[in-house]
Amino acid sequence: MIPVELYILLSSVMFTLGLYGLVTQRNGIKLMMCIELLLNSANINLVAFSANQPNANGQVFALFSIALAAAEAGVGFAILISLYRLYGTIDLDNINALRW
Amino acid sequence: MFSDFAYLIVGLPVLAFVLCLFFGWHLPRGGGFMTVLATFVGLIISWGIYKEMPALPNGILHQSMPWFANFNVGILVDPLAIAMLLMITFVVTLIHTYANAYMDGDPGAARYFAEAALFTASMLGLVYSDNLLQLFIFWELVGLCSYLLIGFWYRKPSAAAAAKKAFLTTRVGDVLFLLGIVLLYNNMVSLNLHLAPGEYLLQFPVIYKYLALIPPTQLTFVALCLLGGAVGKSGQFPLHVWLPDAMEGPTTVSAMIHAATMVTAGVYLVARMFPLFYAAPNALTVVALVGAFTALFAATMGLTTFDIKRVLAFSTVSQLGFMMAGLGVGSVVGAASVGISIFHLIGHSFFKALLFLCAGSVIHAVGTNDMREMGGVGKYMKWTAYTMLIGGASLAGFPLTTGFFSKDEIIVTAYEYGLAQSFIPYLFLVLAAILTAIYTFRLWFVAFTGEPRSDYHKHESPWLMLGPLCILAVFALGFGIVAQGGFYDYVGTNFDHYGVNFAELGVIGGHAIEDAEGVAAEGEHAVAAEGEHGAAAEGKEGGDAGEPWYIQILPIIIALGGILVAALFYYLHKFDPSMITSERDPIRKLLLKGYYQHEIYTQWFAEKVIYGTAIVCNMIDIKIVDGALNWISEVIVAFGGGVRRVQTGVVQNYITAVMLGVVVLVVVIEIALQVGFV
Numbered sequence: 001m002i003p004v005e006l007y008i009l010l011s012s013v014m015f016t017l018g019l020y021g022l023v024t025q026r027n028g029i030k031l032m033m034c035i036e037l038l039l040n041s042a043n044i045n046l047v048a049f050s051a052n053q054p055n056a057n058g059q060v061f062a063l064f065s066i067a068l069a070a071a072e073a074g075v076g077f078a079i080l081i082s083l084y085r086l087y088g089t090i091d092l093d094n095i096n097a098l099r100w
Numbered sequence: 101m102f103s104d105f106a107y108l109i110v111g112l113p114v115l116a117f118v119l120c121l122f123f124g125w126h127l128p129r130g131g132g133f134m135t136v137l138a139t140f141v142g143l144i145i146s147w148g149i150y151k152e153m154p155a156l157p158n159g160i161l162h163q164s165m166p167w168f169a170n171f172n173v174g175i176l177v178d179p180l181a182i183a184m185l186l187m188i189t190f191v192v193t194l195i196h197t198y199a200n201a202y203m204d205g206d207p208g209a210a211r212y213f214a215e216a217a218l219f220t221a222s223m224l225g226l227v228y229s230d231n232l233l234q235l236f237i238f239w240e241l242v243g244l245c246s247y248l249l250i251g252f253w254y255r256k257p258s259a260a261a262a263a264k265k266a267f268l269t270t271r272v273g274d275v276l277f278l279l280g281i282v283l284l285y286n287n288m289v290s291l292n293l294h295l296a297p298g299e300y301l302l303q304f305p306v307i308y309k310y311l312a313l314i315p316p317t318q319l320t321f322v323a324l325c326l327l328g329g330a331v332g333k334s335g336q337f338p339l340h341v342w343l344p345d346a347m348e349g350p351t352t353v354s355a356m357i358h359a360a361t362m363v364t365a366g367v368y369l370v371a372r373m374f375p376l377f378y379a380a381p382n383a384l385t386v387v388a389l390v391g392a393f394t395a396l397f398a399a400t401m402g403l404t405t406f407d408i409k410r411v412l413a414f415s416t417v418s419q420l421g422f423m424m425a426g427l428g429v430g431s432v433v434g435a436a437s438v439g440i441s442i443f444h445l446i447g448h449s450f451f452k453a454l455l456f457l458c459a460g461s462v463i464h465a466v467g468t469n470d471m472r473e474m475g476g477v478g479k480y481m482k483w484t485a486y487t488m489l490i491g492g493a494s495l496a497g498f499p500l501t502t503g504f505f506s507k508d509e510i511i512v513t514a515y516e517y518g519l520a521q522s523f524i525p526y527l528f529l530v531l532a533a534i535l536t537a538i539y540t541f542r543l544w545f546v547a548f549t550g551e552p553r554s555d556y557h558k559h560e561s562p563w564l565m566l567g568p569l570c571i572l573a574v575f576a577l578g579f580g581i582v583a584q585g586g587f588y589d590y591v592g593t594n595f596d597h598y599g600v601n602f603a604e605l606g607v608i609g610g611h612a613i614e615d616a617e618g619v620a621a622e623g624e625h626a627v628a629a630e631g632e633h634g635a636a637a638e639g640k641e642g643g644d645a646g647e648p649w650y651i652q653i654l655p656i657i658i659a660l661g662g663i664l665v666a667a668l669f670y671y672l673h674k675f676d677p678s679m680i681t682s683e684r685d686p687i688r689k690l691l692l693k694g695y696y697q698h699e700i701y702t703q704w705f706a707e708k709v710i711y712g713t714a715i716v717c718n719m720i721d722i723k724i725v726d727g728a729l730n731w732i733s734e735v736i737v738a739f740g741g742g743v744r745r746v747q748t749g750v751v752q753n754y755i756t757a758v759m760l761g762v763v764v765l766v767v768v769i770e771i772a773l774q775v776g777f778v
Binding site: 019022023024025026031092093096 | 751
């Protein structure tokens with residue numbers, strides 16, 4: 001059996017990568033992908049701990065989380081499409097109408 | 101039976117006001133007949149109440165209902181009020197009738213009659229209010245109507261300015277009046293009275309009843325504040341400046357508001373509150389001095405004016421001064437002075453309304469106010485000339501006319517006051533009476549005799565105008581001789597209906613005249629009381645006997661002498677005014693300039709003092725009050741402007757901040773765990 005520390009290590013790496021991408025990238029779609037990375041790293045944690053115990057709750061949570069992530073991606077891409085129609089770009093640096 | 105319809109005296113003119121305002125446009129002569137009718141029915145009801153009053157409890161009509169808190173609305177008709185009600189409804193009915201002809205063809209006739217009806221309603225309401233608050237409300241309404249009617253020809257800049265001046269000047273008095281009411285109310289509240297049901301603090305009977313309990317100094321404050329209101333409304337010095345300017349309105353307005361009725365409201369207020377003035381130390385002295393000074397001051401200005409209406413306006417101010425002085429000298433004759441003063445008020449309203457309506461008739465025909473352009477009008481307008489002669493004779497105090505009896509009585513009472521306290525009011529009043537006779541007949545001779553000095557339309561006015569003139573002339577001539585003695589007793593005993601004890605109040609006020617009645621006059625009063633003992637007794641009988649013969653016939657000499665002087669100068673032309681004065685004469689210049697009142701009131705006081713103060717206040721307001729607020733808001737805005745830079749709008753910055761926050765949080769928690777806080 002693979003020790004749980006390795007799963008945690010994997011999910012940490014994924015989380016850090018996602019975070020790094022979020023902070024450095026400017027493209028809206030890349031940001032969406034980074035957010036997916038963050039969510040999935042959490043999912044890995046959930047599944048790993050669940051498999052380590054005689055309990056399926058974590059895996060059920062992970063399924064919910066994936067469904068939510070799909071919905072969130074749908075909303076996010078819809079926003080990006082309408083932003084593109086409005087501004088002709090999805091570079092988030094240029095989209096600052098609500099700034100002071 | 102008439103008493104049950106007392107409210108209609110005010111109600112009908114209000115109805116006429118509404119009808120004229122909305123439907124007058126479609127009716128002949130602006131619906132003026134409704135205004136006449138409403139006032140005339142008021143006259144009938146008033147007469148009915150007058151006949152019924154002796155049978156009522158206490159001989160007065162008192163109806164009241166609660167309003168809010170401890171205030172009420174009510175009707176109080178006592179001899180003082182009924183005298184005013186009858187006079188107002190009678191004179192105003194005639195003036196409205198006259199106005200039907202006078203205002204015919206004016207595009208604003210409907211507006212005129214609506215406002216005139218509202219004025220009538222408020223004046224009548226003022227007179228029979230049963231409490232001070234209600235009186236004040238009608239008082240303000242009367243002021244509003246005065247403003248509206250002075251500015252009736254509002255497209256004329258001088259009329260608009262005069263209306264504004266009248267409104268602002270009387271406002272000074274009104275603020276004092278309101279202050280007086282508040283002071284009186286506070287004092288009444290602090291007495292912790294246990295009022296019977298149906299009694300309210302500001303009701304006149306209640307005020308009369310508990311007056312003696314209020315501290316005398318407070319009474320003086322209240323009295324002087326109320327006097328301030330009266331001074332404003334009745335055009336007494338120093339708030340008289342608006343009244344001559346008020347002649348910008350139609351002549352009927354001058355006759356109705358600025359001669360016969362509204363301006364008497366101030367005198368009426370003092371008469372109504374006479375027990376309070378009587379009980380307040382020194383208040384009546386002030387009333388007497390203000391009145392006497394105004395009487396003389398205005399009379400001198402009447403001498404040099406050439407505008408026919410302004411002469412009459414100055415004469416009104418002067419005669420109102422007589423009435424005030426008549427009340428003021430009441431400290432020696434007690435409540436009898438109310439009878440004397442109100443008698444002059446009623447007589448004055450007859451002959452002054454008459455004089456104004458005659459002047460209106462002349463202006464209507466000639467088309468100018470300037471006497472210098474008239475001359476010889478009497479030849480073409482016989483009725484107007486003779487009725488005006490009667491009015492003038494009455495104003496001048498020609499023997500056996502109404503003005504003779506009423507003015508004579510005030511002067512004689514002032515003489516009694518002189519014996520007891522000071523001859524200043526007497527002196528002023530006598531001089532004013534001489535001048536009155538001179539300027540009145542100067543007016544008549546210059547306008548009605550001689551040769552026409554300009555080309556004017558020579559025609560007599562229509563009968564709708566002459567009718568009221570003739571009726572008023574009859575009253576100006578005969579009212580005095582008929583009503584004389586009985587009237588004093590009727591109105592002079594007004595306060596007996598409320599059981600006001602003037603002997604007791606006199607002790608508080610320091611007058612103590614009725615010591616024969618058994619009230620001991622102590623110390624300082626004793627000397628005065630001795631001197632006026634006899635006088636007081638006669639005062640009650642109308643002052644017919646007791647004074648030396650030369651005092652008795654002095655008014656006759658004054659009147660005849662004044663008329664003679666005027667005739668010598670302006671009719672027979674034996675003398676010419678230039679023989680006694682020259683262009684450089686300082687007194688003549690002073691009079692022509694109207695005592696530099698325009699310079700003092702407008703150019704110095706209004707434009708320098710008030711405007712200067714306003715500028716300083718404005719500076720303080722902008723620099724300090726607004727400045728502090730602006731400074732605070734500027735600091736906050738600047739702070740916000742700095743802080744908002746944090747919100748870059750770049751999502752990455754936010755994420756970084758969140759991350760850093762989490763890291764800090766983790767570190768803090770870790771340290772806390774290590775140290776053992778948690």
